[in-house]
Amino acid sequence: MRAIEIITPGPASQLRLVERPRPVPAPGQVLIEVAYVGVNRPDLMQRQGVYPPPVGASDIPGLEVAGHIVETCGTDAFAVGDRVCALVTGGGYAEYCVASAVCCLPVPPPLTLADAAALPETFFTVWSNVFERGRLQAGETLLVHGGSSGIGTTAIQLAKAFGAKVLVTAGSAEKCERCLALGADLAIDYRQHDFVDAVLAYTEQRGVDVILDMIGGEYFPRNLKALATEGRLVQIAIQGGNSSEIGLWRVMQKRLTITGSTLRGRDDAFKGRIAAQLQANVWPLLASGAIKPVIDTIVQLDAAEQAHARMTSSRHIGKLILEI
Numbered sequence: 641m642r643a644i645e646i647i648t649p650g651p652a653s654q655l656r657l658v659e660r661p662r663p664v665p666a667p668g669q670v671l672i673e674v675a676y677v678g679v680n681r682p683d684l685m686q687r688q689g690v691y692p693p694p695v696g697a698s699d700i701p702g703l704e705v706a707g708h709i710v711e712t713c714g715t716d717a718f719a720v721g722d723r724v725c726a727l728v729t730g731g732g733y734a735e736y737c738v739a740s741a742v743c744c745l746p747v748p749p750p751l752t753l754a755d756a757a758a759l760p761e762t763f764f765t766v767w768s769n770v771f772e773r774g775r776l777q778a779g780e781t782l783l784v785h786g787g788s789s790g791i792g793t794t795a796i797q798l799a800k801a802f803g804a805k806v807l808v809t810a811g812s813a814e815k816c817e818r819c820l821a822l823g824a825d826l827a828i829d830y831r832q833h834d835f836v837d838a839v840l841a842y843t844e845q846r847g848v849d850v851i852l853d854m855i856g857g858e859y860f861p862r863n864l865k866a867l868a869t870e871g872r873l874v875q876i877a878i879q880g881g882n883s884s885e886i887g888l889w890r891v892m893q894k895r896l897t898i899t900g901s902t903l904r905g906r907d908d909a910f911k912g913r914i915a916a917q918l919q920a921n922v923w924p925l926l927a928s929g930a931i932k933p934v935i936d937t938i939v940q941l942d943a944a945e946q947a948h949a950r951m952t953s954s955r956h957i958g959k960l961i962l963e964i
Contacts, residue, residue: 642659642735644658650687660700663738667714668741670726672726673707673709673710674964676705676756676938677732678757678761679951679960680790681877698729705739718741724745726739727743745918745923746919748926751933754935754938755933757961758934759926763922764914767921770798774899781807782807782849784807785855788811788815794934801930807826807827807838807839811954825842843868848867849870855877856877873899876902934959935960936956937956939962
């Protein structure tokens, strides 16, 4: 089968199209003939050599796929021919990919397979972090950093669908406009405005209840200022750096909760539980058209280097997808 491998850690030019053996599903797994695969920042980090795959995972990048099941092993959850999307620990940049059956979800009828490839990584991440770890409730206010990213565009739609207000930061007027079009109540161009001042002005100095942050670094103390009393900061990436200072008095005074997570290394039991929650609570919204993944660009598998370069540039709005 055709697949993309990383020649050696480095720039996007280190991605190479090769022939690899077709994988064989183990008990509890299915084999998917991949039609489309989502591109995510962990793929870039793996390519750079700073985020190796978990033990036992494929060295082929790619954490979310959509396609048709062509083989099952020890599971009757799906049948050969079913259209599915799946969250995987690796192996997505290929014509065939194995996935745990509990990490697969049926493709909602209105969605194409390209749409479906944009779902697993972002929807699993947003649901588990915003609604579980962040405990966002209807009537509360969520701040999302990187509102025009795949995670951001998903978080806007889901938070609004469940009755929350949504504030976002983004890096240009165009990106802010797209976020507002998706339902954000306020979009802050962080290149032009201090997000803390904007958040406090919008909330009449109260602050927001939940912050979903993928920046870290110098954003951390500013996030604490932007949180309301009993607010929750959920850290899911550290694009701005791993280290920061904590003003502990602010944490104590405002009774703040600071948490975070990564998804790739979690076991199938955890991911399967999230999949079940998504199918029950979110898949009906996708089926009705109330929400839909935002796709920036679709490129061919052998142009994976272009997709990585576009993500590195941060010019994209929504998801980048590879067509197999």
